[in-house]
Amino acid sequence: MFEFITDEDERGQVGIGTLIVFIAMVLVAAIAAGVLINTAGYLQSKGSATGEEASAQVSNRINIVSAYGNVNNEKVDYVNLTVRQAAGADNINLTKSTIQWIGPDRATTLTYSSNSPSSLGENFTTESIKGSSADxxxxxxxxxxxxxxxxxxxxxxxxxxxVQLTVTTQYGSKTTYWAQVPESLKDKNAVTL
Incomplete structure (x- = not known):
């Protein structure tokens, strides 16, 4: 059943064969470990980036402080929102934000324009109320x-x-505001929405 190798030359060849198999197994294990370490590093960096993006979406929001409309011939022709940063938010650039306008007879997405308010069309513009920047x-x-x-x-x-107004910042966070025109606009120049 067990055969003993008594020839000295053959004993050396068996040892070299075993050594070659052992080295091959070590190389395969090293390559597999390298692949696993690279994959783990990639997944960690991807998870970290995803976490940062999710955190930015949650924390980098704006708050709508107030809203009013300018009344002209018993119709609201301008809708004005006063906005500020939410607690813990980074700098929010409103030129990179969008506003989704839904109602009463149309839905569209407004983008920033530096034009004067009377030539805005499907855009919005900004003015500084308090602070060093207008946008x-x-x-x-x-x-x-x-x-x-x-x-x-x-x-x-x-x-x-x-009108439903949804402001989306450059970070992807959304703030929704429902602007409702009062039932009577007679003899008014501005109304709270």
Missing amino acids: VLVDQSDRIKVIMYASGVSSNLGAGDE
Whole structure:
């Protein structure tokens, strides 16, 4: 059953064969370990980046402090939002933000324009209320007015009309505001929305 190798030359060849098999196994194990380490490093960096993006979406939001509309001939022709940074947010550049306008008779996405408010069309513009920039919220005390020309988007808003405004920052965080025009606009120049 067991055969003993008594010839000295053959004993050496068996030892070399075993050594070659052992070295091959070590090389295969080293390559497999390298692949596993690279994969783990890649997954860790990918997970870290995903976590940072998710954190930015949650924390880099804006708050809508107030909203009002300019009344002209018993219709709201401009919708104005006063915005600020949410707690813990980084700088928010409103030129890279979008506003989704839904209602009362049209839905569209507004983008930033530096044009004057009367020529906005399907865009919005900004003005500084408090702070050093007219389009970037740097500090939580900064206030910026976001101006949308209602008739450029759809038609002027009448009494009782409602518009859903969703502001999406460059980080992907969203803030939704429902602007509802009061039931009576008679003898008014501006109304709270």
